[in-house]
Amino acid sequence: MTTRWFGAAVQRTEDPRLLRGKGTYVDDIDLPEMLHAAVLRSPHARARVTAIDVEAARALAGVHLVLTAKDLGGVLEPSPLLVPHPALTQPRTQLPLALDEVRYVGEAVAFVVAESRYVAEDALDLIDVEYEPLPVVHSLEVASAEDAPLVHAEIEDNIAAHFVQTVGDPSAAFASASHVLHESFSVERGAAMPMECRGVLARWDAHEGMLSCWISTQGPIPIRNGLAAIFHLPEHKVRVTAPDVGGGFGTKIMMFYPEEILTPFAAIHLNRPVKWIEDRRENFISSNQERGQLHEVDYAFDDQGVLLAVKDIFLHDTGAYTPYGIIVPVITACSLPGPYRLKNYASEFTVLYTNKVPVSPYRGAGRPHAVFVMERIMDGIARELNLDRAEVRSRNFIQPDEFPWDVGLVYQDGGPTTYDSGSYQAGLDKLKAMLDYDHFPECQAEARTQGRYLGLGIGYYVEGTSIGPYEGANIRVESDGRIYAATGVTSQGQAHATTFAQIVADQLGVRPEDVLLTEGDSQAFNWGVGTFASRAATVAGSAMHLAAVKVREKAKKIASELFEASPDDIELADGKVFVKDAPHRALTLGQLAISANPLRYSYGENARKLMSMRLAGPRPGPALPAERGGPGLEATEFYSPPHGSFASGVHGAIIEVDPTTGMVSFLKYAAVHDCGKVINPMIVEGQVHGGVAQGIGGAFFERLVYNEEGQLINASFMDYLLPTAAEIPSITVDHVETPSPLSPLGMKGAGEAGVIPVPALFASAIDDALAPSGIRVREMPLHPCRLYELLKATQNAQI
Amino acid sequence: MQEQEENPPTFTEQSLIEVTVNGQHYERSIPVRLLLSDFIRHELHLTGTHVGCEHGVCGCCTILLNGEAVRSCLMLAVQADGMAITTIEGMAGTQSELHPIQQAFREKHGLQCGFCTPGIIMTVHAMLHENPDPTEEEIRHELSGNLCRCTGYQNIVEAVKLAAERLREPQMGVEQ
């Protein structure tokens, strides 16, 4: 069967609505009698809370409720640990409101509900909290020092987890290698900063005993399950919907944020809808962040530049709690080998608590760090042996005939880190062509004679995607002929409504715009996990495909009975089901759906038309035989991947550095990307563009600056710099398609790819541009002032 | 509106204002501290204008005030008394057709989550009105007051180029 829509750059179904300003984000929803909430947040990174006086706040006109920890009753429990791990021996999660200790600036201390957000904020100013500040652990260095203050009094050395993995025999490899180098690398915190902050709207219907929540989240169904447990409600009496979500990037897959518990709590208590919308300042100090790690790396290689062994010991900053377990450092450890044949690898990480905002995945989720280290290693080998950087990589690639390739580690899904497929050299070749790599040294030399410093950097990555446990899909043709699909994942801009429609349209012979998707509504589809880890297209998309195939088969079966033909002779196209070579013997999908539902009564235009057709009459036996699989044209299927599949890609950029000011501009940026079979290349390219922009932000513009008191001193867009259209270059994207053998359509994930290699290639480009100075970049992010300092410190500082 | 020449001005916390939004006249009594962004969204229920930062950097709240692009989060609603506002809801030509700028964004995949989009479209509308034939550099410079976290700006720039081209073509009945 030829696929007409899979692989096509179909325009998005979502667009007209969003372009007209008719999107529905959480704050757009106004319910009758709705009240507004605000959160009082700790101004101290670490303190004992000795008293909270809310009387003045409660008395303020317009205030309906002020909650502190003592008012929460049974709800005052640490939120669930989302991803346990045997190495996570000292997990801690947050209380919905701090009881007697606060552990980061921004931690929720009180919750106010009032007539308006304005009045609620007035009430916050009236709450009097007595704090006894305590010593602050403001960095990994402080956390790991001897006699460090303790973030959690009972947790020795601030250690939440310690995990060692070994592949092969690294010691032996180091012992016999002709070259061994040691370097330290650091990556510092950044934040997702979606344009829409978080938000929760909760409504309790006392008559129905139903709790409904609209949340700007990437995981509505797990939240539904959790709220049901927390509030002792049956799951079907809790409905969680993620409406339009203005960007997630990982920060919205965290659960539970305190507000996701407090808002429904207040709504139930007051019997009125309550809405809490995070403002940007809160987003800086209470939405999860990521990226802080310190690596000590040893690497061994031979005279040909072949990597023999890596030992990577790193510290991971988890912030004040471990809500998401140790997924991020696990991914770092598993992603480090990259596209290279690394047979001897010692990985050891320690997860440390600090008095900062908790850490959970942000786009890339530990992979950017791993790629930074490994790509620096490749460049380090090249520099040491005076070899070309691309050539060193080529000598180390896993070859196409070596798949499946077992890295030897346990991946974040508990399964083996086994690469299913890849074409790494092909990707590099494409990139080199796009950048005119071989001629660049000439351009660079020419530019240097004019006092200009150009550099070229590359970064290769392998990205684990499409992990389970599963996703599901329901597809139903209704009697008007329209196709309704539902799934448990949700979109934050990735265009599922379009891409899943393309998948379904191919099977049912309709146009994508005839397929209407509902997602992110626990009432529309009961089972699901969420949108994260570059998994939704593959896992939910595969479920869509399987369900669509089922519906197609059912349609053919029923049509074959009605037309008295063989199912193999039945085709679906243009919204019709017909007999091949006899297209006049046709029904619309809507008519077929009616026929598939044997009732005494049927309604509407389609039903009337059916009456007038000459179709085979009912057969003897049950009107709805068991093998039919239920009435109507409907199917529900689930897809559970055997394990993750591994996408890959390589990016490169040409930059210009001004050594006197440390300013850098991008002259050219190219990305080659392999995410297997692509549903909609326009969507995938958009994802790469966006990821690259976040990567550039994370490499050169964005840094969260905490002072020694654990205060975030740049908690606004004025000083936390997101790149604008003037800073992001044009990005050329090319594709390699190495299908995955693991899923029915051969897809791999694409959502995070763009961001992953950027810090690595940026460092590579800077080293290249300023090679005469001998600079070696070992940290991310950089900014002009820091680059200036690094240059000054290098031996050949006078260029 | 009060006759200031006759009565000396007095301080208030509540004020009556009149505004025209997308051609429609509204009269409302509002708190003086109510931000224009909140007024548009929650008083007038025109939720297409979004709020991203409330300190004037992200541009999600951009609207046209007497034809000029401004950040509605940096204005008090009372300051809009007597003025004409255009929001994203006022952009589409007809019920079924999109404005050429919106259409160009669709064709070039210039939006993903859609949150920054209304603010960007209003900025683009003002930009192209002043400079109908911008270079890529000019486009990127003029867009630098609007943040987007999803698209990497590339397709937005392409959409603006396409929109500019189409708006320059002499066509019957295209609203500028």
Place this chain on the structure above:
Amino acid sequence: MKPPRFQYCAPHLLDEALALLSQYGEDAKVLAGGQSLIPLLNMRLAGPAYIIDINHLTELQYIEPEDGYLAIGATVRQRQVEHSPLVQQKLPLLIEAVRHIGHMQIRNRGTIAGSIAHADPAAELPALLTCLNGEIVAQSIQGERVMKAEEFFTGYLSTALEPGEMVVEIRFPWIAPQAGWAFMEFARRSGDYALVGAAAVITPTLDDRCLNAHLAFHGVAGSPVRMREVENILVGTTLDEQTLQEAAEKARDCVSNDMEDVHATVDYRRSLVSELTKRVLKAAWVRREQ
């Protein structure tokens, strides 16, 4: 991030505004463009009890050429100046400076006088006014007071305005027709506040040497800094490479020792100032009439 409560008034006559200011003095804040004040209100970093909106004071809406200077009334928006044919013709340096202020959306509301009264160390217009040795006209019910830029800017977000006074006019002195001029900044992103910035005006002699120079920096201290020591280095020279190098070295002194923030250390700022000095002086010199 919503503003705290305040009382609001929007007088239509300057006298009314001044009367209110005098009555409420320190508890009142003047609201013009709001591009600086409203973020502070939203973040609850400012909480004035009274806000006096001056946007209806049409008597302050003027851009007038006067004898010796360009007079700009307090309610004139930055974009009006940017698009003013008069300013384009007679003081294009002002337009070059205004174009560095934020983004178009900010300049559509922000006022020239407001930016000056707010006195942010990294703001463009205070530096330009300082460079040109311009004036600020303030009024209260007691009368008018004219202050030179250097006496007006007293430190970080501080000016010499007394309670009860408001800025009514800014005076940008004209530049000699043969003078070259330039305005430049180093900033992290398009539209950001400057890391460091400078305004330069250089007047040539008849035999094409530097007659006099005006050079002022922003982003280097609590207030803009006029660097007369650097100007003196230039006088009588042709701004050759060696002179520029000397000037660039000397200019580093303008960075005060407490100018460290998340974006720049003092040392780095000094390095930027050095580079900026060369560039802005070269650019200004090139523009001179020969």
